[in-house]
Amino acid sequence: MNIAFIGLGNMGRPMVLNLLKAGCQVSVFDINTAAAEALKEDGAFVAGSMEECVKGAQTVMTMLPAGEHVRAVYLGDHQGGVGLLKMVEAGTFLIDSSTIDPASARLVAQQAHTLELEFVDAPVSGGVAGAQAGTLTFIVGGTDSGFKQAEEVLQHVGKNIFHAGKAGDGQMAKICNNLMLGILMSGTCEALSLGMDNGLDPKVLSDIMLQSSGRNWALELYNPCPGIMDKAPASNHYQPGFMSKLMLKDLGLGLEAATESQSPIPMGTLARNLYAFHNAEGNELRDFSSLFEFYRKPSK
Amino acid sequence: MNIAFIGLGNMGRPMVLNLLKAGCQVSVFDINTAAAEALKEDGAFVAGSMEECVKGAQTVMTMLPAGEHVRAVYLGDHQGGVGLLKMVEAGTFLIDSSTIDPASARLVAQQAHTLELEFVDAPVSGGVAGAQAGTLTFIVGGTDSGFKQAEEVLQHVGKNIFHAGKAGDGQMAKICNNLMLGILMSGTCEALSLGMDNGLDPKVLSDIMLQSSGRNWALELYNPCPGIMDKAPASNHYQPGFMSKLMLKDLGLGLEAATESQSPIPMGTLARNLYAFHNAEGNELRDFSSLFEFYRKPSK
Amino acid sequence: MNIAFIGLGNMGRPMVLNLLKAGCQVSVFDINTAAAEALKEDGAFVAGSMEECVKGAQTVMTMLPAGEHVRAVYLGDHQGGVGLLKMVEAGTFLIDSSTIDPASARLVAQQAHTLELEFVDAPVSGGVAGAQAGTLTFIVGGTDSGFKQAEEVLQHVGKNIFHAGKAGDGQMAKICNNLMLGILMSGTCEALSLGMDNGLDPKVLSDIMLQSSGRNWALELYNPCPGIMDKAPASNHYQPGFMSKLMLKDLGLGLEAATESQSPIPMGTLARNLYAFHNAEGNELRDFSSLFEFYRKPSK
Amino acid sequence: MNIAFIGLGNMGRPMVLNLLKAGCQVSVFDINTAAAEALKEDGAFVAGSMEECVKGAQTVMTMLPAGEHVRAVYLGDHQGGVGLLKMVEAGTFLIDSSTIDPASARLVAQQAHTLELEFVDAPVSGGVAGAQAGTLTFIVGGTDSGFKQAEEVLQHVGKNIFHAGKAGDGQMAKICNNLMLGILMSGTCEALSLGMDNGLDPKVLSDIMLQSSGRNWALELYNPCPGIMDKAPASNHYQPGFMSKLMLKDLGLGLEAATESQSPIPMGTLARNLYAFHNAEGNELRDFSSLFEFYRKPSK
Structure with missing residues (x-):
């Protein structure tokens, strides 16, 4: 499985390690380049830009601090920057595991849908310890097919995976x-x-x-x-x-x-x-x- | 076992029935005389006064609505009425299962102690259904020996019996x-x-x-x-x-x-x-x- | 005017001084005898007991910490002590300026009424500074005639005197x-x-x-x-x-x-x-x- | 005085009437065109677009429902629409009297400042009655010179005008x-x-x-x-x-x-x-x- 992972903080890093352990190919990106570089020796491909990171990925996962970051990464920012949704190839599956406001999650889902992309919000509980142990709980919002696709990826990093409902309902x-x-x-x-x-x-x-x-x-x-x-x-x-x-x-x-x-x-x-x-x-x-x-x- | 039971409301009545079922001899009293009479056919001895009720009892149990009633029954009232503590024989064991303020429970315990009587507060949880099924939870406040004595009686009407601490701590x-x-x-x-x-x-x-x-x-x-x-x-x-x-x-x-x-x-x-x-x-x-x-x- | 004043704390003492300044004869009592003695040089008569204090007084004022003290002083205590209500002469007017629970105020008023004594509750606001300056606010609960009698006394120690309603309503x-x-x-x-x-x-x-x-x-x-x-x-x-x-x-x-x-x-x-x-x-x-x-x- | 007024609801309409009464020339705009037309007979110039409305105005006032509307009107919207800030002539003074979140007010103020335009937030209190009577209270956030300019306009529609502090502080x-x-x-x-x-x-x-x-x-x-x-x-x-x-x-x-x-x-x-x-x-x-x-x- 070919995964792009964006956002390599306390939670993102151990999740990437578990994906690698499970045999996935993982390409990583963070504006903090040191955080990305540190994953090189573990087998991750360190991308130089978000665009490079998502290129060729079947699944993109994001783990970001707040709604404003998620909106900026997926939709682009006020300064005219382009977002993820316009970078990824047709058929790419998108998972955001950040904990953010449901309105932002719904906005991204809606925009993704317009571009015929599947997106789920999948916030986690379980903390850093859960991320390291691969025992996180994921609460997923999205379509039934989106949930099924999410389960295939998330089983490598978590234990309980719930389907809360439609887009934004995970949050x-x-x-x-x-x-x-x-x-x-x-x-x-x-x-x-x-x-x-x-x-x-x-x-x-x-x-x-x-x-x-x-x-x-x-x-x-x-x-x-x-x-x-x-x-x-x-x-x-x-x-x-x-x-x-x-x-x-x-x-x-x-x-x-x-x-x-x-x-x-x-x-x-x-x-x-x-x-x-x-x-x-x-x-x-x-x-x-x-x-x-x-x-x-x-x-x- | 010879028990006097005072207070025959929604909770008191089924507790008496379970004590009778367990083979105890139970003498009952309530200011609502109908409530007492109704227990006659179940085998209870219906006393005509509180004094008659507690006469010869090894254990007295009370189940009353509020702190003021408990104080009045045990200590007597403002009009010069005499309380239970001065009616019972030496060595009688006293259990109050009402839910009341801890201060009242401590006051009664203290007065009982002055008269060398053992008293525990033992409020219940589990409601009417628990009282009928004999599965009440009792939370007991009193000395270790008081708690042991209480267990012997309360096992017939409840399932879990906790020792919360000293007098008043049950409440x-x-x-x-x-x-x-x-x-x-x-x-x-x-x-x-x-x-x-x-x-x-x-x-x-x-x-x-x-x-x-x-x-x-x-x-x-x-x-x-x-x-x-x-x-x-x-x-x-x-x-x-x-x-x-x-x-x-x-x-x-x-x-x-x-x-x-x-x-x-x-x-x-x-x-x-x-x-x-x-x-x-x-x-x-x-x-x-x-x-x-x-x-x-x-x-x- | 002949006044007995019981309770000589931070509030009671300056109130007594203002009554003396207004030309009233004031007899004082406190279980803290030093507090009473200290008012001797200001012209108060220092009584040796509550009974002596209220003897011959037209009006009795009390200023006590809490409801339990007010009940004990007016009604007597559990140890058989006699209360003020049974000490005062017929026709004595009673004012309690303590801040206490309305239930206690109502109980005392009711017992006073049974003995044909007029009683008002008259808690104050304005603090120690107001007591010293004689600018306290009094909020009076009692009958209309009680309120009128209260005004005559309280005008010497306060500025605003309100009639809140019946007994207990001042509190x-x-x-x-x-x-x-x-x-x-x-x-x-x-x-x-x-x-x-x-x-x-x-x-x-x-x-x-x-x-x-x-x-x-x-x-x-x-x-x-x-x-x-x-x-x-x-x-x-x-x-x-x-x-x-x-x-x-x-x-x-x-x-x-x-x-x-x-x-x-x-x-x-x-x-x-x-x-x-x-x-x-x-x-x-x-x-x-x-x-x-x-x-x-x-x-x- | 030449004023453009945008937002003609329950509050905006009576404010415009008072400005007209005070002898100001007022050009009005609202997406609800009926609300604008209704002011024609009172002497307002009814503009066909926001751009037309602000053309030649010395002062622009806005009265809108929420922060999102204020951001959209001043800064333009996500669909690439141009905002007020880019329509007005150099030297135009801007007053927003909507009640909105301070963050939005600060954002607009900052963008205005970048374009060398003076902007104040000036939310009101006093309700519809105050707006009709011209007795509104304005709480102004902005620079000292902005506040002085605001006073000259707002005196025609309000009574008390406070300077709360810098941009956003009015809100x-x-x-x-x-x-x-x-x-x-x-x-x-x-x-x-x-x-x-x-x-x-x-x-x-x-x-x-x-x-x-x-x-x-x-x-x-x-x-x-x-x-x-x-x-x-x-x-x-x-x-x-x-x-x-x-x-x-x-x-x-x-x-x-x-x-x-x-x-x-x-x-x-x-x-x-x-x-x-x-x-x-x-x-x-x-x-x-x-x-x-x-x-x-x-x-x-």
């Missing part, structure tokens, strides 16, 4: 999930902290809630109170894991979507604001479970 | 769990609704979140969107289950505890306020997952 | 006002901070909002941003003024009232939670406008 | 003010409703708060409870006034700005969510003080 489903996650983490910090303020042992309380109606992902796999789970970031100085700044970014995408659709999301926006306060105290790069410390101030 | 742990539950339910309604407003299928979104970091008790066992889970109240006109007014009551106990301990609980108080709005629209007696409708107004 | 109206104040202060901190984060000058923004629809008491008289108003606590290291812990207490009374009446108060509870976070960082004794710093973390 | 200051307003209105509805739930008379409570620390613009000029102020929308079936959908829009701009600057705005986002719930019940076109009804459900 939207990830946004909903991460909104839920922000609520779960805030709520878990809060319930444990309320218990501790009233004399409960957080380990005992966690055990009780795990077997009761308070059970949730954060409590099961990611207890935010230090010393309860050995392998959780909380027990390792809140080393990420999933950084607080990424949680704030994802909750921000939730706000943006809700503003568009005029949906009420009081719980999600409150969680977002707790992270805004917390991050402003210098916690952007720490694991998102460090919100627990926002509830546990030293003077208490 | 406190239940409050924390139900605060978490209120957050889970509100958050789940919100995430599903945001997805639907943006074109996602709630069944597909639920499936994705269940296998991702948005997983939680409400999503697993109690999906609030009609038509996704056959047996959930959402698919049965939101017949309870667990009534919205009880969720509001429990979140109110959370507020009260947080006010005492000066703890911040923004997520829990927000969930509480959503229920206050929702219940005021006439939903007090419907299942608490009907909050989903608060997010899905007809004009949308 | 309730103060609670509503201070809930609003907590919302105004939080909102003003937030609007100024959002502007500053986006490059606006807080002085210019304040001027614009003062002449627009954002105008409010906090912005007019109590700007929370340092350097904008010379005399505001914000420009004087947030020296109180009105302490953050008192704002948290008053918002807590709001929560309690809303829990009783099952009212939704999302804005007020959110403000309460912001103060709970802020106070936990060691700001309890600072002016309540210091919440501005909660929005302006050093790392920004 | 930002309006956003902060309206965030504050959303908080004031929500808080006032809430405080009055809490009082009513507890037996207070809303008129009496309003009077007390107006003279206390709860005083704010909504309470002074716009009491949301029917029957208290004769001229307020609340006493006239909540006829706008200022529509709920516009409040939701403005609070949405606040969210967007806060997302950009990573600022916490919990109070403002909560108010926004209350409006999202309220509007979804069919209240978009009613006055924004109708939020009071969200707090006063019939079943109470």
Whole structure:
């Protein structure tokens, strides 16, 4: 399989390595040329330009920071630059795994469709560790045939591959999930902290809630109170894991979507604001479970 | 085993039936005399007064609506009435299974201790269905020996019996769990609704979140969107289950505890306020997952 | 006029001094005997007991920390102590100026009424400075005749005297006002901070909002941003003024009232939670406008 | 004075009429040609295209629905359309009075500056009534000389003209003010409703708060409870006034700005969510003080 991969950051690089391991031919490009060069010894073909990178590729994958980058790469920029959609050959299959606003994903999909190109949005969860282990979860938005094509590629870099719906729905489903996650983490910090303020042992309380109606992902796999789970970031100085700044970014995408659709999301926006306060105290790069410390101030 | 049981409402009655089934001798009392009489044919001894009810009992269990009732029954009231603590014989073991404020539970425990009586608070979760099936969860606060004694009795009416800590901690742990539950339910309604407003299928979104970091008790066992889970109240006109007014009551106990301990609980108080709005629209007696409708107004 | 005054703290002491200045005969009592003795040289009669204090008084005023103290002083305590209501002579007029829960105020009023005594709740606003200057605002709950009697006394210690309604309504109206104040202060901190984060000058923004629809008491008289108003606590290291812990207490009374009446108060509870976070960082004794710093973390 | 005016909706039309009344020559354009034609009899010159409209104008004013329209009109659109900036003659002064996101305003200002054109953002408050009466408030962002030029024009259509700061700051200051307003209105509805739930008379409570620390613009000029102020929308079936959908829009701009600057705005986002719930019940076109009804459900 012949793949062009654009965007070689913390997530993109290990994904490329797994594609190479699976026997794919991978051509890579990044505006940070060092990031591209570093993959040479692993067997990637290092392209000198985006145009060269996508030439002859059956599939193009992108992994970029935000919606504006995805729009610029696929559609071209305001300065008259040409986008990917006009560079690739007929029949090329396009996968964007960036986490971005659904509107941008839908815009790119629509433009691709106009040019008779298949495009899916396929944001991931699982973080850098998941990318390295090849156990990422992909949430795919696109047509049925697009989803099938995506599965063939993504099986080499991930474990669970969901079909959320039509174009943009991959992004939207990830946004909903991460909104839920922000609520779960805030709520878990809060319930444990309320218990501790009233004399409960957080380990005992966690055990009780795990077997009761308070059970949730954060409590099961990611207890935010230090010393309860050995392998959780909380027990390792809140080393990420999933950084607080990424949680704030994802909750921000939730706000943006809700503003568009005029949906009420009081719980999600409150969680977002707790992270805004917390991050402003210098916690952007720490694991998102460090919100627990926002509830546990030293003077208490 | 010789048990006196006071408080024969929706929860108390099926608990008495299970104790009788297990071969216990049960003497019952309620200010609603009809509720007591109705248990006669099931083999309970119907006492004419609280004093008569507890006479000769090894264990006294109470199941009452709120802290004020528990204080009145155990300590006596303002009009000079005598409480249980001064009626029971030396060595009687006392279990209160009401859901009340921890301060009241601690006050009763302290007064009991002064009179050398063992008392535990043991609030339940599992609702009327759990009471009937004998599968209730009990969260016990009290000494180690108190907990052991409680287990011997409670095994006949429940399945999981947790020891949360010292006196009052059973109530406190239940409050924390139900605060978490209120957050889970509100958050789940919100995430599903945001997805639907943006074109996602709630069944597909639920499936994705269940296998991702948005997983939680409400999503697993109690999906609030009609038509996704056959047996959930959402698919049965939101017949309870667990009534919205009880969720509001429990979140109110959370507020009260947080006010005492000066703890911040923004997520829990927000969930509480959503229920206050929702219940005021006439939903007090419907299942608490009907909050989903608060997010899905007809004009949308 | 012959007045007995019980409760001689930061607020009670200056109120007594103003009553003496106005020519009233004042008999004082406090369980802190030093506080009472200190008023001797100002002309107060220092009573050795509550009973001695109220003997022969036409009016009894109380200024106590919380509802439990008011109940104990007027109604007697659990240990069989006798309350004020049974000590005073027929026809004595009773004023409680403490800030407490309306339920306690109503209970005392009801018991007073049973004994044919007139009682009003008359909480104050204006703080220690207002008490010293004799410019306090009183919000009175009670009958029309009670209100008239109250005015005659309170005119010596305050400037504005409002009749909020029946017994307990003085407390309730103060609670509503201070809930609003907590919302105004939080909102003003937030609007100024959002502007500053986006490059606006807080002085210019304040001027614009003062002449627009954002105008409010906090912005007019109590700007929370340092350097904008010379005399505001914000420009004087947030020296109180009105302490953050008192704002948290008053918002807590709001929560309690809303829990009783099952009212939704999302804005007020959110403000309460912001103060709970802020106070936990060691700001309890600072002016309540210091919440501005909660929005302006050093790392920004 | 020779003015070109683009955007002739509810606000634009009365502004044009006031400019004409003040003796200005006004050339008008709108894609809704009927709206333009209707101004012919009032003395406006009706242009057939944007290009014709701005030809020979000393000042161009625009009044458009949202940021995307402003960008399209000034900068041209994606389909290669040319924008205003490239149509106007050297030395033309540009004023945009739309309420839009500050980023769009800054982008247009920057592009204008590149072409050596003076541009200010000057959003208004005061609504349709203010536009008709010529008493609008303008909040201007731009250079000192830009502000002076703006004053000369805007004095004919408004009363208060503020200089908020540099380009985009007019929009930002309006956003902060309206965030504050959303908080004031929500808080006032809430405080009055809490009082009513507890037996207070809303008129009496309003009077007390107006003279206390709860005083704010909504309470002074716009009491949301029917029957208290004769001229307020609340006493006239909540006829706008200022529509709920516009409040939701403005609070949405606040969210967007806060997302950009990573600022916490919990109070403002909560108010926004209350409006999202309220509007979804069919209240978009009613006055924004109708939020009071969200707090006063019939079943109470």
